[in-house]
Amino acid sequence: TNGGGTGKAASGAHQLRLAMVTDTGGLGDKSFNDSAYRGLQMAKSKFDAEIAVQESKSAADYQPNLTVLADGDYDEIFAIGFLMNNDLTEVAKNYPDKHFAIIDAVNPQPNVASVTFREQDGSFLAGALAAMVTKTKTIGFLGGIDSPLLRKFEVGYAAGAREIDPNVKVVVKYVGSFEDVASGKELADVMYGGGADIVYIAAGKSGLGAIDEMRARPNAYAIGVDSNQDALVPGKILTSMVKHVDVAVFKIASEVHAGKYPSGSVQLGLKEDGVGLTDFAYTKALIGAAHIARLAALREAIVAGKIVPPSTRDELAAFTPVKL
Amino acid sequence: MAELLDFFQLALVKATPLIFAALAGVICERSGILNIALEGGLTVGAFTGAAVSFETGNPLLGLIAGMLAGALLCGLLGVAATRFGVDQIVAGIGLNMLAAGATAFAVVVLFGAPGATPEVHALGSAGETALIAVAVVAALALQLGFDRTPWGLRLRACGENPQAVLSAGLDPRRIRVLATLAGGAIAGLGGVFLSLGELDLYSDGMTAGRGFIALAAVIFGRWTPLGAAGAALAFGALSALQFVLQRSGVPSELMQALPYLAALAALTGIVGKARAPAADGVSL
Amino acid sequence: MVETAGAALEAIGIVKRFGTLVAVDGVDLELARGEIHALCGENGAGKSTLARILAGALAPSAGRVASDGPVGLVHQHFELVDRLRVWENVVLGREPRRGLRLDAAAARERVRSLAREYALDVDPDAVVESLPVGIAQRVEILRELAREPSTLVLDEPTAVLAPREIDALFATLRSLAARGAAIMVITHKLQEVISHANRVTVMRGGRVVLRAATAETSLDAIARAMVGGDVPALATRRAVTPHAAFAARDLRAGDGAHALRGASFEVRGGEIVGIAGVEGNGQSALCDAIAGVVPYAGEMTLDGEPLRGNPGARTAAGVRTIPQDRQREALVLPWSIARNVALGDHTRPPLRRGWSLDRQACDALATEIVRRFDVRAASIRTSVAALSGGNQQKVVVGRALAHEPRVVIAYQPTRGIDVGAASLVQSRLIEARNAGAAVLLVSFELDELLAVADRILVLYRGAIAGEFVREGFDRARIGALMAGAA
Amino acid sequence: MSRRNAAIFAAVLLAIAAGAMALAGANPLAGFAALLRGALGGERQLSETLVQTTALLFPSLAVAFAFRAGLFNIGAEGQLIVGGLFAGLAGAALVAPGWIAIPVILLAGAAGGAIWGGIAGALRARFGGNEVIATLMLNIVAALLANYLVVGPFHAPAATGPETAELPVSSWLPVLIPGTRLTISLLLALALAGALSFMFARTVFGYALQAAGEAPQAAARAGIDLRRTALVALTLSGAIAGFGGATLVAGVLHRFNVALSPGYGFIAIAVALVGGLDPLWIVLAAFAFGILQSGSLTMQALAHVPKDVVGFVEGLAILGLSARRIANPREESA
Numbered sequence A: 001t002n003g004g005g006t007g008k009a010a011s012g013a014h015q016l017r018l019a020m021v022t023d024t025g026g027l028g029d030k031s032f033n034d035s036a037y038r039g040l041q042m043a044k045s046k047f048d049a050e051i052a053v054q055e056s057k058s059a060a061d062y063q064p065n066l067t068v069l070a071d072g073d074y075d076e077i078f079a080i081g082f083l084m085n086n087d088l089t090e091v092a093k094n095y096p097d098k099h100f101a102i103i104d105a106v107n108p109q110p111n112v113a114s115v116t117f118r119e120q121d122g123s124f125l126a127g128a129l130a131a132m133v134t135k136t137k138t139i140g141f142l143g144g145i146d147s148p149l150l151r152k153f154e155v156g157y158a159a160g161a162r163e164i165d166p167n168v169k170v171v172v173k174y175v176g177s178f179e180d181v182a183s184g185k186e187l188a189d190v191m192y193g194g195g196a197d198i199v200y201i202a203a204g205k206s207g208l209g210a211i212d213e214m215r216a217r218p219n220a221y222a223i224g225v226d227s228n229q230d231a232l233v234p235g236k237i238l239t240s241m242v243k244h245v246d247v248a249v250f251k252i253a254s255e256v257h258a259g260k261y262p263s264g265s266v267q268l269g270l271k272e273d274g275v276g277l278t279d280f281a282y283t284k285a286l287i288g289a290a291h292i293a294r295l296a297a298l299r300e301a302i303v304a305g306k307i308v309p310p311s312t313r314d315e316l317a318a319f320t321p322v323k324l
Numbered sequence B: 001m002a003e004l005l006d007f008f009q010l011a012l013v014k015a016t017p018l019i020f021a022a023l024a025g026v027i028c029e030r031s032g033i034l035n036i037a038l039e040g041g042l043t044v045g046a047f048t049g050a051a052v053s054f055e056t057g058n059p060l061l062g063l064i065a066g067m068l069a070g071a072l073l074c075g076l077l078g079v080a081a082t083r084f085g086v087d088q089i090v091a092g093i094g095l096n097m098l099a100a101g102a103t104a105f106a107v108v109v110l111f112g113a114p115g116a117t118p119e120v121h122a123l124g125s126a127g128e129t130a131l132i133a134v135a136v137v138a139a140l141a142l143q144l145g146f147d148r149t150p151w152g153l154r155l156r157a158c159g160e161n162p163q164a165v166l167s168a169g170l171d172p173r174r175i176r177v178l179a180t181l182a183g184g185a186i187a188g189l190g191g192v193f194l195s196l197g198e199l200d201l202y203s204d205g206m207t208a209g210r211g212f213i214a215l216a217a218v219i220f221g222r223w224t225p226l227g228a229a230g231a232a233l234a235f236g237a238l239s240a241l242q243f244v245l246q247r248s249g250v251p252s253e254l255m256q257a258l259p260y261l262a263a264l265a266a267l268t269g270i271v272g273k274a275r276a277p278a279a280d281g282v283s284l
Numbered sequence C: 001m002v003e004t005a006g007a008a009l010e011a012i013g014i015v016k017r018f019g020t021l022v023a024v025d026g027v028d029l030e031l032a033r034g035e036i037h038a039l040c041g042e043n044g045a046g047k048s049t050l051a052r053i054l055a056g057a058l059a060p061s062a063g064r065v066a067s068d069g070p071v072g073l074v075h076q077h078f079e080l081v082d083r084l085r086v087w088e089n090v091v092l093g094r095e096p097r098r099g100l101r102l103d104a105a106a107a108r109e110r111v112r113s114l115a116r117e118y119a120l121d122v123d124p125d126a127v128v129e130s131l132p133v134g135i136a137q138r139v140e141i142l143r144e145l146a147r148e149p150s151t152l153v154l155d156e157p158t159a160v161l162a163p164r165e166i167d168a169l170f171a172t173l174r175s176l177a178a179r180g181a182a183i184m185v186i187t188h189k190l191q192e193v194i195s196h197a198n199r200v201t202v203m204r205g206g207r208v209v210l211r212a213a214t215a216e217t218s219l220d221a222i223a224r225a226m227v228g229g230d231v232p233a234l235a236t237r238r239a240v241t242p243h244a245a246f247a248a249r250d251l252r253a254g255d256g257a258h259a260l261r262g263a264s265f266e267v268r269g270g271e272i273v274g275i276a277g278v279e280g281n282g283q284s285a286l287c288d289a290i291a292g293v294v295p296y297a298g299e300m301t302l303d304g305e306p307l308r309g310n311p312g313a314r315t316a317a318g319v320r321t322i323p324q325d326r327q328r329e330a331l332v333l334p335w336s337i338a339r340n341v342a343l344g345d346h347t348r349p350p351l352r353r354g355w356s357l358d359r360q361a362c363d364a365l366a367t368e369i370v371r372r373f374d375v376r377a378a379s380i381r382t383s384v385a386a387l388s389g390g391n392q393q394k395v396v397v398g399r400a401l402a403h404e405p406r407v408v409i410a411y412q413p414t415r416g417i418d419v420g421a422a423s424l425v426q427s428r429l430i431e432a433r434n435a436g437a438a439v440l441l442v443s444f445e446l447d448e449l450l451a452v453a454d455r456i457l458v459l460y461r462g463a464i465a466g467e468f469v470r471e472g473f474d475r476a477r478i479g480a481l482m483a484g485a486a
Numbered sequence D: 001m002s003r004r005n006a007a008i009f010a011a012v013l014l015a016i017a018a019g020a021m022a023l024a025g026a027n028p029l030a031g032f033a034a035l036l037r038g039a040l041g042g043e044r045q046l047s048e049t050l051v052q053t054t055a056l057l058f059p060s061l062a063v064a065f066a067f068r069a070g071l072f073n074i075g076a077e078g079q080l081i082v083g084g085l086f087a088g089l090a091g092a093a094l095v096a097p098g099w100i101a102i103p104v105i106l107l108a109g110a111a112g113g114a115i116w117g118g119i120a121g122a123l124r125a126r127f128g129g130n131e132v133i134a135t136l137m138l139n140i141v142a143a144l145l146a147n148y149l150v151v152g153p154f155h156a157p158a159a160t161g162p163e164t165a166e167l168p169v170s171s172w173l174p175v176l177i178p179g180t181r182l183t184i185s186l187l188l189a190l191a192l193a194g195a196l197s198f199m200f201a202r203t204v205f206g207y208a209l210q211a212a213g214e215a216p217q218a219a220a221r222a223g224i225d226l227r228r229t230a231l232v233a234l235t236l237s238g239a240i241a242g243f244g245g246a247t248l249v250a251g252v253l254h255r256f257n258v259a260l261s262p263g264y265g266f267i268a269i270a271v272a273l274v275g276g277l278d279p280l281w282i283v284l285a286a287f288a289f290g291i292l293q294s295g296s297l298t299m300q301a302l303a304h305v306p307k308d309v310v311g312f313v314e315g316l317a318i319l320g321l322s323a324r325r326i327a328n329p330r331e332e333s334a
């Protein structure tokens, strides 16, 4: 096999070798690529795993990137992002002895483990929280580029707000880029200036600018996304809707380390702790115990299937609050 | 009323990096260098500003370094176009790729993690306001400089007929290199405005095509400093409008495309026929 | 004779190599204060190269130049910034300042006073691109004069000037010389040399082959020195029965000072009609209208049929043009001779075959042109960019005359080419006439028209001011009409 | 650039690239070795390199086509995107046997590119608008248009990403080597290069096109309509780039995705110039850049060289290669 110029473990014990392919967002996207990478790094420190990352410049790179890694002797290869699903199918067929995992998509191949998330579930709670806490009865959602994935966040959030108070206005804006930090800040300025006091920021690096704007404004709050961003501006980020890509990646890595190669698909929602809100480390007092308790009740309702948060704009239009 | 004021303020903030980049474009093009690398100039300016401010803790040093970096990058185009007979457009494309690759790589090397720098000491809102004022003043000053000073005359002559400049006993290569250095410094300042004026960090891709909008502004403004600054302001207002009007039925992509569509419209001459400098883009 | 007061400039052993080519091959030259010195030589003899070396615009491979002051160079092709004003062009690089600012008032005044001093009348605020060539040339000279040169070199300054403008130019040069400057003029017009210069140097193949005081030499001797033998005689004109071929009625084209304002005339097959006139009286508009490259009003007919359509259709109908700017309007410089000769005829047999260009036919045509016109080139595969101006012109003329043209429009076909080549080109035009073509010859040199034309029309301010047949050619009268006499 | 300067430049480039790799903590020698191995090390590697070569070849030929006519088309990227978009929309909508569907899809791509190039051509022909700026602006508009359509009206219901529905398998381009992504598009590209080479050298159309490019005034006097040439040349150039976009859709991705191209249209400008605007040399140049594109992936995997270093090196290469004069071989002698 093809060991490349990489160092081998000195001892006879097998060293765990893990690799991932990013989508075109690449490392540093402040979103799921970074989160997956954190998962790999956890495995590195925990199991002394050797890790490698292949970044993709275009959609045409996915297949060769996966193939290059399949040619190397990696124990598990992670495909980060739904865009790679078709290419992964090809590669998984060509390399039936290799093991793969994909994030955000379901792949039917026997040697692929699939992990998807119910972003709308966690976003629903975020929306509910925002609707409870808002003083201006106006809250905002700030997305990166309008896309079906982002709409799961947007729509779940709006539904959660509606659940609490149909009169709360949800302002939705998209930066048009995951990288335009300045525009992120300016849009946040427009949203806060327009009366929203809480904005759910799901805009990759553009979100850095939005948080910057929020920090400078009194009575302005944000909800973070993907990873726990609460500490970025303690007390002003109400919570973060975490999507535990890192945990999922690490979990698969642990199983591989233990000699089991997972396959099949799992959908991680609130119940599985795949998504969820953070622990309000800095904002408990601000939010208040009553609201926190109510959020817990909502969470239970979703876990129990009593509330099914919508994931598309059509479903949102049809969504009626359950009114627990 | 307050909303209108907010809108104008937003438009100004949106326009400022465009103004800097467009002024840089005007200087270069009037000297005969068609500078596609404005985007790269913004990028290295923004990055270097943030990186130096991080290392020294002094955003003013960052500002100076950002200007130097912009000057260096665009100066490279100037030198290549006057000494090595390069095709300016191709070289500009190369420089943009180089700037994007080098800064992204430098973020990893210097800060250990890809994507963005940590937060750095920035110029603050006073600094931001000052830079907005600087942009406006620079446009006025450049216009006066173009019209009223010997250097303005030489620069304009150089963009029209470098051969004539040569036979007037001046060195058109030198003039062009100086123009790209000056233009690059101004583009770098535009980048600094983004990373240290408006924000307090550098993040990959944060220039987001502003250098290309600036090229459109140069045409729309008919290659004059005031015209280009005015066009940049108009484009800034368009983006601000886009922010405000979003999701009112108009696709946001259409709103985002407006500056580019406006530039295309300008090519039809509906804003009045203006000619590019005769030797614009012609290497020596 | 003007008093000479020592050398203003001295060049010793100048050599200039371009690769293996030796363009200037050991030239010694001395220019005296107060003299007008003519430099002649056939195309490619090395004149422009030498001029640039004298002015310090080009470094010699060997030898040295000593001068007692700045050397000004007026280029063969103007080097002015078209979109700037006259005063801006003149002061460029030596701008008067007030503080940081450019002192425009002082600059204008400087131009005015210079213009007065040398009787070079121009409006300092005019934008250069709006000026006729003669005036633009004045601006170029003013710009050099503003530098107060001790030596002024002018490379073919008269190629684009009308006779009156030429006289005015030499008057200016003379007054400049009288103040102690040395003047060197490169020219192909030998008559000027005899009438205006004090001394003449003739170059050939990079070397000096004749030095003489003009008083002690003759036009013929200079020409023989240039060509290295006898200048070929003109072809004889045979008697042909002219038949109506081309006619224009009330032709109008262009606008502004150089417009054509209603010209009616005909050119018969088997005759050369010369258009006499000072440049800028509508000649360009006339030729461009016939070629179909500019919009026009009025009618044109060819053998009684209306002449219409785009330039390609006109070429197909047998109307051939020799444009004024051979490098831009006639040739594709990087291309070979063989590829260039097809231009304009590429859409028709025999050069076209189906979708393709017939290479053999192109090669045959190119070989024929090279032979008949004595084109000096390594082969028909040589790029025309590598040919000297005269040889480029021969290719253009050869192509225009190749397919038995019915009408030939020749705009200054011998401009800037040496006497030998010029004589050849003129002969070929006469032969085309003998073969029955209708030839319209635009020339600013009356001598050329008197030598070659069967009939002369004088063009003044866009209209035909007079007509002369060969037997009744009257140099003085034609000259007067050209200058606007009633 | 003289041969010696080119050698010096190449050496400097390699040195900078090596330095960047070392800075990134990678072993430069291992990096270069990985590059070559990843591009040429086996049948699969070679076939991927040829996939990249093909992807570059279409826009490079498009660029050369326009340049030869004196038109600086830097919009191949946008034309490729719009071509891919059209192909993706047509391919997803069309239910027909492959021998009908595939030509239709490819022609739809060519039509999309032609429209995009034609806009710039029309601006140039009708108003004399500078095609450099027009094509530059159209690149950005193309990206926005694609995103709008693919996320909005034409979004595939099943897809999570910004992409159209998958093409039916029968509409995929036939592969040349089973198990690889190398399709007949390579043959089409080579045939196109051959055809263009013949067209430039032999045909009347090519003659007129190049005359208009090299000497517009002379061409106009020879009856060549410059406006028409600008329109035709930019339209056809766009069609070639759009066709290339369609081959990516029908041959590689089997759907249109907004991340279809990593900037093939920009790299193509360098490829075209390195190939001296000569279609046959462009084939070689595209292969060289194909090696860089495909080998760089392995560089990441085996030598841990970050992708940004590759972008940086590509930028340097383009900068250096721009030093070849393309316009006027006859230098102003002053």
Ligand SMILES: Nc1ncnc2c1ncn2[C@@H]1O[C@H](COP(=O)(O)OP(=O)(O)OP(=O)(O)O)[C@@H](O)[C@H]1O
Binding pocket: C018, C021, C022, C023, C041, C042, C043, C044, C045, C046, C047, C048, C049, C050, C388, C389, C390, C416, D332, D333, D334
């Ligand atoms: N930059 C150059 N590179 C190579 N060769 C050159 C260059 N400039 C001039 N030459 C060569 O030098 C020779 C002399 O050219 P030059 O321009 O001095 O001729 P000339 O006497 O001015 O001719 P003409 O009467 O046509 O103006 C020519 O044969 C030409 O080929």
Ligand SMILES: Nc1ncnc2c1ncn2[C@@H]1O[C@H](COP(=O)(O)OP(=O)(O)OP(=O)(O)O)[C@@H](O)[C@H]1O
Binding pocket: C043, C044, C048, C076, C385, C386, C387, C388, C389, C390, C415, C416, C417, D330, D331, D332, D333
């Ligand atoms: N790069 C070059 N390589 C070879 N020869 C050159 C080059 N540049 C110029 N020349 C030669 O220099 C000479 C002078 O060029 P120039 O443009 O002055 O033409 P010319 O011969 O003077 O024609 P004209 O009659 O129009 O003045 C020409 O003979 C041309 O062949």
Ligand SMILES: [Mg+2]
Binding pocket: C047, C048, C049, C076
């Ligand atoms: Mg000469």
Ligand SMILES: [Mg+2]
Binding pocket: C076, C389, C416
């Ligand atoms: Mg000459």
